Amino acid sequence: MGKYYVHTDKMNKSILQRTAFIFLVIVLAGAILYFGRPFLVPIALAGLLSMLLLPLAGWFEKKKLGRGLSSVLSVLVLVVGISGILALLSWQLTNVTDDLSQIKTVASERMEQLHVFASDHLGISREEQQKMMEENKSSGAESATKLGAMIVSSLLGALVTFIIAVVYIFMFLYYRSHFREFILQLVPAGNKAEATRVMAEASQIAQKYLGGLGLMITMLWVLYGIGFSIVGVKNAVFFAILCGILEIIPYVGNLTGTAITLLMTMAQGGDTSMMLGVIITYGLVQFFQNNVLTPLIVGSEVNINPVFTIMALMAGELVWGVPGMILAIPMLGILKITFDHIAVLKPFGFIIGQPKKSAASKKKEGIISKLKGIFKSR
Secondary structure, X not given: OHHHHHHHHHHHHHHHHHHHHHHHHHHHHHHHHHHOHHHHHHHHHHHHHHHHHHHHHHHHHHOOOOHHHHHHHHHHHHHHHHHHHHHHHHHHHHHHHOOHHHHHHHHHHHHHHHHHHHHHHOOOOHHHHHHHHHHHHHXXXXXXXXXXXXXXXXXXXXXXXXXXXXXXXXXXXXXXXXXXXXXXXXXXXXXXXXXXXHHHHHHHHHHHHHHXXXXXXXXXXHHHHHHHHHHOOOXXXXXXXXXXXXXXXXXXXXXXXXXXXXXXXXHOOOOHHHHXXXXXXXXXXXXXXXXXXXXXXXXXXXXXXXXXHHHHHHHHHHHHOHHHHHHHHHHHHHHHHHHHOOHHHHHHHHHHEOOOOOHHHHHHHHHHHHHHHHHHHO
């Protein structure tokens, strides 16, 4: 009996030590990610984008262009694509700025309505309101100056990060065989085949997720553009592009884009029916996206539990800000693949992944598979 208690006590100590070790690793990893943000964000971004560009670089190499030239051309395709999107967005933004005078007029009318409401329903006289506005005027101007400086600083920081990431992408594509060999040398001889499979699956999940996400954003541009145009939103193309681009941040992005569209519609003089039309458009597009576009285009390649998806987004924002929210899901998917192939970490891969699918989910997947078959046959 005494031996049983001794054995149980050793097991409890072992579990406690393992839990404490895992907790310590998480804390240390979080600290390294947080304090190493300027150094690690461009590397993480470049790593994912280089995985996306691997098929293109391989295609160029099959044309006997050489690895260096193939890497340069792949990076140029990425830069031209991103520059084209930004140029289209800025071109549409000029149309929005042309309406600034009208927006100011509508804003003045809304402010007057707010003054009347405060005077009639809240008992705040016009004199008191004017006094409060004068007191906050100086602080408001100072806040606007600080906000402008923060925006300029953020844009410059994003530009520097992108330039560094572009250099890293070229390096990762050009020296990919060298990095692959380095990883294989770290693995015992008996596990080299498994390590090769893990690297291949990690690369595929990044390609399928990012490529599918890009295609889905393009589809959302079309859907939002049609919906906003039917509703009568001014500069519908601009807001459609904005809502589509913000989709790179799961859950949060689409809500943010729709909220901006609603505010601008109100500022441009849109009535209640137009704002209701924007909300209905958002609901219809989200329904179509969740039930058709996401299963058909993105699929279940990043098979992550929704609980951990939200946790990853919050942790990414806390550690790396907006870039962390963008990188959180594909990086968590790569971690899950790694965990699934390491015996000690398999329980973590299991808890991160989706639960077993119900009969309804399997039926839905069958329908999606049929749709994919139709598209492939065509």
